[in-house]
Every structure is written in structure tokens, then in C-alpha cells.
Amino acid sequence: MQPALIHNPNSRKNAQDHGQFVRMARRKMGDFCVSALNDSHLPAHLTDLKNKGVDLIAISGGDGTVSACLTTIANIYHDVPLPAVAILPSGNTNLIAGDVGFGLHGAEAIDRLLRPEGLRSCIRTPxxxxxxxxxxxxxxxxxxxxxxxxxxxxxxxxxxxxxxxxxxxxxxxxxxxxxxxxxxxxxxxxxxxxxxxxxxxxxxxxxxxxxxxxxxxxxxxxxxxxxxxxxxxxxxxxxxxxxxxxxxxxxxxxxxxxxxxxxxxxxxxxxxxxxxxxxxxxxxxxxxxxxxxxxxxxxxxxxxxxxxxxxxxxxxxxxxxx
Missing domain, CATH: 2.60.200.40 (Tumour Suppressor Smad4)
Structure with a gap:
């Protein structure tokens, strides 16, 4: 699998760490780490990730960020199988992560995403x-x-x-x-x-x-x-x-x-x-x-x-x- 990360710098936890998490992620993932300042930027970012063959997308944000990403992923990947999704909670509300969250945080989460073999999975229909x-x-x-x-x-x-x-x-x-x-x-x-x-x-x-x-x-x-x-x-x-x-x-x-x-x-x-x-x-x-x-x-x-x-x-x- 080819993983990528979509990072919302405005989410509560990400805003509080002064960019430490996203800088670490960029060192490890390079161009496959995307910081989306606004939901309107998501179509361009996801089109680029799709063209690069990304089939595992981690989302660092709260419920609103996850919703916006799922909506855009479905639109961009409409003609191919949808990528798998990993939720790294960092927002004001993280109800989604309480059910289907990735289970790791920080550098440990990024390292595990870069070694996706053996990850468990479940299906949810938004x-x-x-x-x-x-x-x-x-x-x-x-x-x-x-x-x-x-x-x-x-x-x-x-x-x-x-x-x-x-x-x-x-x-x-x-x-x-x-x-x-x-x-x-x-x-x-x-x-x-x-x-x-x-x-x-x-x-x-x-x-x-x-x-x-x-x-x-x-x-x-x-x-x-x-x-x-x-x-x-x-x-x-x-x-x-x-x-x-x-x-x-x-x-x-x-x-x-x-x-x-x-x-x-x-x-x-x-x-x-x-x-x-x-x-x-x-x-x-x-x-x-x-x-x-x-x-x-x-x-x-x-x-x-x-x-x-x-x-x-x-x-x-x-x-x-x-």
C-alpha cells in the first residue's frame, strides 16, 4: 500500500503543537504529507495523491475534517477503488475516531502507516x-x-x-x-x-x-x-x-x-x-x-x-x- 497523510493545521491539537507533528511527518513521508489549510484545497491535493497511486490516506483532524476528506475522496476516486482510511484524531470533536480511530499517535502512528502490513480493518458506510x-x-x-x-x-x-x-x-x-x-x-x-x-x-x-x-x-x-x-x-x-x-x-x-x-x-x-x-x-x-x-x-x-x-x-x- 502507498500511504499518505492529510493534515489539518487548524484542528485543535495540531494548532497547539506549533507544527511539530506535520514537520516530523514531512521528514518521514515527503510529498505524501499534505497540509490542507482549507477544505477547498482538498480536491487538488487528493487528485495529486490519486495520480501518485495512494491507496491509504491518514487524516489528522477532527470530525469535520474527516467528513470533508471522505466527501472529497469519494468524488475524486469515483472511478477506482476507494483508498483505505486511517483516522488520527486531533479536533474539537473526535466521535468518529472513538469508533474507527487508528489507535496510535505522533511518530509511532506515522512509522506504522509506513509499514501497513498486518493492519486490521473494518467497513463503515457514511x-x-x-x-x-x-x-x-x-x-x-x-x-x-x-x-x-x-x-x-x-x-x-x-x-x-x-x-x-x-x-x-x-x-x-x-x-x-x-x-x-x-x-x-x-x-x-x-x-x-x-x-x-x-x-x-x-x-x-x-x-x-x-x-x-x-x-x-x-x-x-x-x-x-x-x-x-x-x-x-x-x-x-x-x-x-x-x-x-x-x-x-x-x-x-x-x-x-x-x-x-x-x-x-x-x-x-x-x-x-x-x-x-x-x-x-x-x-x-x-x-x-x-x-x-x-x-x-x-x-x-x-x-x-x-x-x-x-x-x-x-x-x-x-x-x-x-
């Missing part, structure tokens, strides 16, 4: 986010959501939260700690009534439609685990596992604190699985209509004029790790 009525290009990502999740991300991105909360837990910390706001009438009404959301989900030949018009919380993921045992998803039909997972919590949900207590521990008891206010399943494709922004891997995408959003399975990537 979610493709698109806007059917807009001309903006689709993007790939591994974890996202709207309604209450988008609200939580907006709060979690504030400096006061990022200063005190662990970076990979900032969004979940904000989301579930916001339950304290339910003690106060004004904030309780605002959070509980949620945002507009109509959705339909398709898995193979089966399509399900949700008729309720408001959602307290919507999340979806292509990952198979999150940090610290948190897992707010389950599958209503155990024989269907091919696709991405989603959770929708209706506006004014009953027994919300009990649901949060269980999902923070990665548990979904029978009462939660059968509760009409909480719907979780696996889908290959979803159509949403919402007035909420959609957040994918920490990046905020404004709602379209008509509010329509499409989520579907993207191309399968092979993630390598030690």
Missing part, C-alpha cells in the same frame, strides 16, 4: 446528506442530527462549554444537561415543543412514514459505538442491520428523564423500545422536512428554503487500525 431542492453538493458524514441536536451543538460550540467539557462529550453534555432547563417554564416549553419535522424511512423494500409534525430530537449515525458507552439507538427489527441508525424523539416526550438515564448508559429497555414517543431503527434512505439546521460531524448546514433533506447510505469505506 451517511450522504443532500438537499433535493438545492444545488449545493452533497456531503458525507458519520454522525448528525437536527431539531434538539442542532440546538445542543449551537450551545456546545460556545467557548464556555468547550472550555469545561471534554471535547468528545461536549454535544452530549450539552444535550442531556439541558434537561435542567426543563425545570423552568419558559425554557421547558421552548425545548419540549421542538421543531418541525416530517420524515419517511426506507430499508430495502420497506418504507415507514412518521406523521407527527414536530420533533424534540433527531439523530442519525453510521458509527457502531460512541464515547463512554453512550448509545442512543436501537433496532426495532433485529434482523435488519444494513444501513444507518436513527433516533427520533417526538415533541413533548413522556418519561424523558428516564429515557436519557438509560441511553446515556447505552441501554434501551423494553418500555423505551415500545414507547410511541421514541422511534429508533435502521434505514438505507430517509427524507426529512424540517425548519431546523442539520448538523453533520460538527458542521452546521442551514435548512433549505423548502426544508427538504435527504439522508442515504454513501459509499463503503475501509478504516484501518492497529
Amino acid at each position: 451517511i450522504r446528506l443532500s438537499w433535493p431542492e438545492d444545488e449545493r453538493p452533497s456531503v458525507l458524514g458519520m454522525f448528525g442530527g437536527c431539531t434538539g441536536y442542532a440546538r445542543a451543538v449551537r450551545i456546545a460550540h460556545s467557548p464556555s462549554v468547550l472550555k469545561f467539557a471534554p471535547h468528545d462529550l461536549a454535544v452530549f453534555f450539552t444535550l442531556f444537561s439541558s434537561m435542567a432547563s426543563l425545570l423552568f417554564r419558559r425554557s421547558r416549553e421552548s425545548w419540549m415543543r421542538g421543531d418541525e419535522l416530517l420524515w419517511s424511512a426506507k430499508n430495502g423494500a420497506v418504507t415507514g412514514t412518521e406523521a407527527d409534525d414536530r420533533s424534540f430530537l433527531f439523530m442519525a449515525t453510521a458509527l457502531e459505538k460512541l464515547s463512554h458507552g453512550i448509545w442512543p439507538f436501537w433496532n426495532a427489527t433485529s434482523d435488519v442491520n444494513d444501513g444507518f441508525r436513527f433516533l427520533n424523539v417526538k415533541a413533548f416526550p413522556k418519561n424523558l428523564l428516564g429515557a436519557c438515564f438509560n441511553l446515556l448508559r447505552g441501554q434501551a429497555p423494553d418500555w423505551l423500545r415500545s414507547h410511541e414517543d421514541y422511534v429508533s431503527a435502521v434505514a438505507k434512505e430517509m427524507l426529512l422536512k424540517t425548519d431546523s439546521n442539520f448538523v453533520l460531524d460538527g458542521e452546521v448546514f442551514p435548512a433549505s428554503v423548502g426544508g427538504h433533506i435527504k439522508l442515504e447510505e454513501g459509499p463503503a469505506f475501509r478504516f484501518v487500525y492497529v
Whole structure:
């Protein structure tokens, strides 16, 4: 395999080391180490790497960098097999690395990438986010959501939260700690009534439609685990596992604190699985209509004029790790 590294100098950890990691990587990898100051530079960089025969791409950055790289890799390598991917976490949020991270850091990681024989691997299929009525290009990502999740991300991105909360837990910390706001009438009404959301989900030949018009919380993921045992998803039909997972919590949900207590521990008891206010399943494709922004891997995408959003399975990537 021919490895290469895409380095985001603006990610939190990379910005803090004053360029030490990328200088070391360049000494070891030469022109196969690329520092991308902006996502707009990725197509040119990846076209060059493709022409050089690169079939293993390490990404040093956070979730937003990984999402941008996966999107561009899929576009550039559309006519050949996709390269394997290794994640070296260094961003504000590193949920993706918690599931498919490479497992080594610094010089040790670079040395192992240069000797890729014997690396283990797993397959993940990112979610493709698109806007059917807009001309903006689709993007790939591994974890996202709207309604209450988008609200939580907006709060979690504030400096006061990022200063005190662990970076990979900032969004979940904000989301579930916001339950304290339910003690106060004004904030309780605002959070509980949620945002507009109509959705339909398709898995193979089966399509399900949700008729309720408001959602307290919507999340979806292509990952198979999150940090610290948190897992707010389950599958209503155990024989269907091919696709991405989603959770929708209706506006004014009953027994919300009990649901949060269980999902923070990665548990979904029978009462939660059968509760009409909480719907979780696996889908290959979803159509949403919402007035909420959609957040994918920490990046905020404004709602379209008509509010329509499409989520579907993207191309399968092979993630390598030690």
C-alpha cells in the first residue's frame, strides 16, 4: 500500500503543537504529507495523491475534517477503488475516531502507516446528506442530527462549554444537561415543543412514514459505538442491520428523564423500545422536512428554503487500525 497523510493545521491539537507533528511527518513521508489549510484545497491535493497511486490516506483532524476528506475522496476516486482510511484524531470533536480511530499517535502512528502490513480493518458506510431542492453538493458524514441536536451543538460550540467539557462529550453534555432547563417554564416549553419535522424511512423494500409534525430530537449515525458507552439507538427489527441508525424523539416526550438515564448508559429497555414517543431503527434512505439546521460531524448546514433533506447510505469505506 502507498500511504499518505492529510493534515489539518487548524484542528485543535495540531494548532497547539506549533507544527511539530506535520514537520516530523514531512521528514518521514515527503510529498505524501499534505497540509490542507482549507477544505477547498482538498480536491487538488487528493487528485495529486490519486495520480501518485495512494491507496491509504491518514487524516489528522477532527470530525469535520474527516467528513470533508471522505466527501472529497469519494468524488475524486469515483472511478477506482476507494483508498483505505486511517483516522488520527486531533479536533474539537473526535466521535468518529472513538469508533474507527487508528489507535496510535505522533511518530509511532506515522512509522506504522509506513509499514501497513498486518493492519486490521473494518467497513463503515457514511451517511450522504443532500438537499433535493438545492444545488449545493452533497456531503458525507458519520454522525448528525437536527431539531434538539442542532440546538445542543449551537450551545456546545460556545467557548464556555468547550472550555469545561471534554471535547468528545461536549454535544452530549450539552444535550442531556439541558434537561435542567426543563425545570423552568419558559425554557421547558421552548425545548419540549421542538421543531418541525416530517420524515419517511426506507430499508430495502420497506418504507415507514412518521406523521407527527414536530420533533424534540433527531439523530442519525453510521458509527457502531460512541464515547463512554453512550448509545442512543436501537433496532426495532433485529434482523435488519444494513444501513444507518436513527433516533427520533417526538415533541413533548413522556418519561424523558428516564429515557436519557438509560441511553446515556447505552441501554434501551423494553418500555423505551415500545414507547410511541421514541422511534429508533435502521434505514438505507430517509427524507426529512424540517425548519431546523442539520448538523453533520460538527458542521452546521442551514435548512433549505423548502426544508427538504435527504439522508442515504454513501459509499463503503475501509478504516484501518492497529
